Amino acid sequence: MKTNRRKRSPHHGGFTLIEVLVVLFILVVIAGLGVTAIFGRLDMANRRATFTYVKSLETAVKGYELDMGRPPTTEQGLAALQNVPADAPNPGRWAGPYIESTAASKDPWGNDYRYVSPGREGRSFDIWSVGKDGIDGTEDDIGSWMGSLD
Numbered sequence: 064m065k066t067n068r069r070k071r072s073p074h075h076g077g078f079t080l081i082e083v084l085v086v087l088f089i090l091v092v093i094a095g096l097g098v099t100a101i102f103g104r105l106d107m108a109n110r111r112a113t114f115t116y117v118k119s120l121e122t123a124v125k126g127y128e129l130d131m132g133r134p135p136t137t138e139q140g141l142a143a144l145q146n147v148p149a150d151a152p153n154p155g156r157w158a159g160p161y162i163e164s165t166a167a168s169k170d171p172w173g174n175d176y177r178y179v180s181p182g183r184e185g186r187s188f189d190i191w192s193v194g195k196d197g198i199d200g201t202e203d204d205i206g207s208w209m210g211s212l213d
Contacts, residue, residue: 106195109171113192113205114212120144120176120190121207123161130158134180134188141168141178141190170205172197182208 123144128134131153135143139150144161147154169175170192177199182189186208194203205212 109195110205110212113170113194114209116170117176117190117192117205117207120162120178124178124188124190126161127157127159128187130156132156135178137179141176170194184208 120141124134124141127144131151133152135141135148139148141162142148143151144159145164147157147159151157172192172195174193174197177191177193178188180188189207191204191206191208193199194201194205196203
């Protein structure tokens with residue numbers, strides 16, 4: 064009985080180490096590009112969410128201001144939007160809570176939202192996030208005085 068066996072050359076079958084490394088390099092480059100794109104979008108999503116929340120807080124402070132005749136003091140802070148302040152001038156006029164909860168009291172980067180009254184440049188109050196870098200007064204701050212993120 065004769066069997067049909069093909070002779071295999073030592074150069075056929077499988078990949079060389081160089082070929083495997085080239086494929087791995089290409090996959091790493093493609094994955095790196097994808098991760099960069101995802102993190103870029105994540106950062107912009109965090110900025111947009113922060114801007115939206117700052118604008119929501121601004122609306123709540125304006126509601127408080129309409130009812131109480133002035134915005135909360137810096138000392139009262141944003142907590143005055145949820146509970147009537149002990150030192151409120153007219154506690155009977157407080158019609159809050161003006162925000163649901165303080166669950167979102169930190170921005171996406173873990174920093175507390177800032178509030179001051181009176182605000183800068185003649186505004187009655189300012190609300191802002193110090194942004195990703197966590198440093199106040201830098202270009203990544205997101206504040207109630209901004210018309211948009213652009």
